[in-house]
Amino acid sequence: MSLSGALSSAISALNAQSSALAMISDNIANSSTVGYKTSSASFESLVTNTSGASSYSSGGVTASATSNITTQGLLTSTTTATNIAIQGNGFFPVTTSLTGGSTLYTRNGAFTIDSDGYLVNNGAYLLGWRTDTDGNVIGTASEGNLVPIDTSVAKTSSGATTTTSFAANLPADAAVNDTFTTSMPLYDSLGTSSTMQVTWTKTAENTWSASFGKPTLASDSTTTLAAAPTDTISVSFNSDGSLASTSPSPATVTISDWTTGAANSTITLDLGTVGGKDGLTQLSSDLSTPAVTIDSIESDGLAFGKLSSVAVGDDGTVNATYSNGETIAIYKIPVATFTASAELEAQSGGLYATTAASGSATLQESGANGAGTIYGSELESSTTDTNEQFSSMISAQQAYSAASQVITAVNKMFDTLIAAI
Structure with a gap:
C-alpha cells in the first residue's frame, strides 16, 4: 500500500468520524426536544482497485446520515x-x-x-x-x-329549545272542566332563558287539553318575551292511566315574534310512549283537592355561554367548552401516513x-x-438515548484518534524516505 494511499485513507476516516461525531452531538443536544428523531452514521468502504494479487490500492471510508424517523418515542403526560x-x-x-x-x-x-x-x-x-x-x-x-x-371559530354558544319532555300525572279524579297549571323552561335561539305556563284542562273522561301562556323572562316573570302560542294539544288516556294518543302527533307548539329578536321556535312536546307510563299519566291523585304531580319537566337548549377552554381528545377531536357547561366538537385532527x-x-x-x-x-x-x-x-419524547450516544461518541473518538495516528506514522515514514534520498 502506498504512503499517499494510506494518508488519503486516514483523512477519509477523519472526515467520516467527524460526521459521525456531529450526528452524535446533534442527538445529545436534542435529547429533550419533543418528537426529535435521532440520526445515526452509516459507514461504507471506498475501494479504488481490488484487482491484482501483488498490489493494493486503498480507498478509505465514507459516512452517510440515517434518520430514524419511524422510531417511536415515549409518550409522557402534560398539563x-x-x-x-x-x-x-x-x-x-x-x-x-x-x-x-x-x-x-x-x-x-x-x-x-x-x-x-x-x-x-x-x-x-x-x-x-x-x-x-x-x-x-x-x-x-x-x-x-x-x-x-382556529379555536375561536365558535367563541360563544347558545341553543334554542327544540324538545320538552314531561313526566307528570294528571289527576284522574279531577272533574270535567277542571284546570291545572304547570310551567316549562325554554331557551330562545339567542340563549335567553324563559318559562311558559301550560294550562291542563280536563275536557272529558280520560281526555285533556293543553294550552299555553306567554313566555316570560326566567329571572323576571313580569317581563313578557313573546305572544302566547295559539296551539292546543289534545291528550287522551287508556283506562289503566297510560297514554293513549295526542293530537297533533307529535305534539308541537310554535312561539313567534320573540321580543329578544330570536328566531321563531318550534318545540316538540315529548309526552311519553303511547301505551306506556313513562311520560304523562292519568291516575287518581288520592287527594281531597286533586292536583298535578310533576316528576320532571325538562327542556333542551342552552343559555348564552362564552368559550372557556379548548382540549384535544384521544381520538383527535378538538373540543370547545363554554361557560354554560356545553362541550362541542369543532375540528378533527388527521394523521398523515407515508x-x-x-x-x-x-x-x-x-x-x-x-x-x-x-x-x-x-x-x-x-x-x-x-x-x-x-x-x-x-x-x-425525543428518541435520544444518552447512554447509547455516549458509547457511540467514545467509539468515534477512538476511531478518530487511531486515524490521526496513521497520519503521524505516514508523516514519519515520509521523513525517513526523504532522508534516504
Whole structure:
C-alpha cells in the first residue's frame, strides 16, 4: 500500500468520524426536544482497485446520515390540554402560513393557542378538518379540506329549545272542566332563558287539553318575551292511566315574534310512549283537592355561554367548552401516513417535507387504517438515548484518534524516505 494511499485513507476516516461525531452531538443536544428523531452514521468502504494479487490500492471510508424517523418515542403526560402525541405510525399536518402555505408534517405535538386563537407550535399552524357539533367531518376528509385550526371559530354558544319532555300525572279524579297549571323552561335561539305556563284542562273522561301562556323572562316573570302560542294539544288516556294518543302527533307548539329578536321556535312536546307510563299519566291523585304531580319537566337548549377552554381528545377531536357547561366538537385532527416515511426531508423545527421517494401523504382519522392513535395532553419524547450516544461518541473518538495516528506514522515514514534520498 502506498504512503499517499494510506494518508488519503486516514483523512477519509477523519472526515467520516467527524460526521459521525456531529450526528452524535446533534442527538445529545436534542435529547429533550419533543418528537426529535435521532440520526445515526452509516459507514461504507471506498475501494479504488481490488484487482491484482501483488498490489493494493486503498480507498478509505465514507459516512452517510440515517434518520430514524419511524422510531417511536415515549409518550409522557402534560398539563396542557392542547398538547398531542401519536402512538404509532404517522405525522401531524401543519403549515407555516395561514394562506397559501405548503403542507409540512411533524411529530412534535407541543401545540398551544396563540393570540388569534390558532393552534401553533414554533410558527407552524396545526391543520384539521372542520366538524359539526357531533364530531363528524364537514365535507370530505381530504387534504383539500384541511384548514388551520382556529379555536375561536365558535367563541360563544347558545341553543334554542327544540324538545320538552314531561313526566307528570294528571289527576284522574279531577272533574270535567277542571284546570291545572304547570310551567316549562325554554331557551330562545339567542340563549335567553324563559318559562311558559301550560294550562291542563280536563275536557272529558280520560281526555285533556293543553294550552299555553306567554313566555316570560326566567329571572323576571313580569317581563313578557313573546305572544302566547295559539296551539292546543289534545291528550287522551287508556283506562289503566297510560297514554293513549295526542293530537297533533307529535305534539308541537310554535312561539313567534320573540321580543329578544330570536328566531321563531318550534318545540316538540315529548309526552311519553303511547301505551306506556313513562311520560304523562292519568291516575287518581288520592287527594281531597286533586292536583298535578310533576316528576320532571325538562327542556333542551342552552343559555348564552362564552368559550372557556379548548382540549384535544384521544381520538383527535378538538373540543370547545363554554361557560354554560356545553362541550362541542369543532375540528378533527388527521394523521398523515407515508409509504416511505424514512425518505421524508427533515427541516428545522421538527418539520418534514415530502419527497419523490417518500410519496404523498395519506390522511386518516386517528387509529384508522394503520394510522397511529392521537392522545391528548401527552407529548412524544425525543428518541435520544444518552447512554447509547455516549458509547457511540467514545467509539468515534477512538476511531478518530487511531486515524490521526496513521497520519503521524505516514508523516514519519515520509521523513525517513526523504532522508534516504
